Amino acid sequence: GAVVSQHPSWVICKSGTSVKIECRSLDFQATTMFWYRQFPKQSLMLMATSNEGSKATYEQGVEKDKFLINHASLTLSTLTVTSAHPEDSSFYICSARDLTSFGADTQYFGPGTRLTVL
Amino acid sequence: SQQGEEDPQALSIQEGENATMNCSYKTSINNLQWYRQNSGRGLVHLILIRSNEREKHSGRLRVTLDTSKKSSSLLITASRAADTASYFCATKENTGFQKLVFGTGTRLLVSP
Numbered sequence: 592g593a594v595v596s597q598h599p600s601w602v603i604c605k606s607g608t609s610v611k612i613e614c615r616s617l618d619f620q621a622t623t624m625f626w627y628r629q630f631p632k633q634s635l636m637l638m639a640t641s642n643e644g645s646k647a648t649y650e651q652g653v654e655k656d657k658f659l660i661n662h663a664s665l666t667l668s669t670l671t672v673t674s675a676h677p678e679d680s681s682f683y684i685c686s687a688r689d690l691t692s693f694g695a696d697t698q699y700f701g702p703g704t705r706l707t708v709l
Numbered sequence: 710s711q712q713g714e715e716d717p718q719a720l721s722i723q724e725g726e727n728a729t730m731n732c733s734y735k736t737s738i739n740n741l742q743w744y745r746q747n748s749g750r751g752l753v754h755l756i757l758i759r760s761n762e763r764e765k766h767s768g769r770l771r772v773t774l775d776t777s778k779k780s781s782s783l784l785i786t787a788s789r790a791a792d793t794a795s796y797f798c799a800t801k802e803n804t805g806f807q808k809l810v811f812g813t814g815t816r817l818l819v820s821p
Contacts, residue, residue: 595751597751625808625809627811632816633813633814634712634797634811634812634813634814635752635797635811636712636811637808637809637810637811640808682749684751684752686752697742697754697757698754698809699754700744700751700752700753700754701751702750702751703749703750703751705749
């Protein structure tokens with residue numbers, strides 16, 4: 592149980608285009624999902640917290656208009672990188688909290704999406 | 710930055726040896742968690758230790774927590790080549806917020 596999927600697993604796009612990444616909780620409901628960014632050989636940095644049915648909460652320094660987050664259902668959150676530039680190239684990872692599980696403090700992570708912007 | 714720090718940054722050992730990784734953090738926490746990440750993959754939750762606990766075991770993993778020093782350690786005993794990965798500590802602050810703050814990570818290489 593507690594599986595989180597991401598799609599696509601990798602994407603290459605041209606500079607200036609927009610890319611949408613999906614994060615799904617497959618066997619549980621997640622009222623809260625998190626989006627992280629990880630540069631090579633570095634740690635995960637939280638970008639935003641996504642709450643179902645409400646606006647996302649962005650971390651300081653993360654551009655809301657560039658990284659659009661939608662959490663329309665209890666099993667799906669999407670991150671759209673708008674007008675992507677080469678510096679947006681990174682590994683994007685989502686996670687979800689299963690509030691019904693005993694370990695409610697545990698976040699389950701997706702496999703990540705590698706974005707390369709040419 | 711509130712990000713925690715881990716040391717060593719990289720650790721190379723032989724199979725069968727023990728591996729110890731340390732994590733320091735900056736704020737008052739509710740719990741501390743350790744995660745494992747294989748290269749280019751997502752994170753796998755290993756163990757969670759709450760702020761009122763001092764030590765926890767799970768299989769070959771042993772985690773300690775010293776809240777007075779704001780530090781934790783992860784010990785992997787009898788390491789295997791399959792343990793090769795990056796290991797991250799993550800803290801949940803003692804506030805109403807649910808976010809995790811990750812440490813800088815330790816890259817572990819276990820040679821056969």
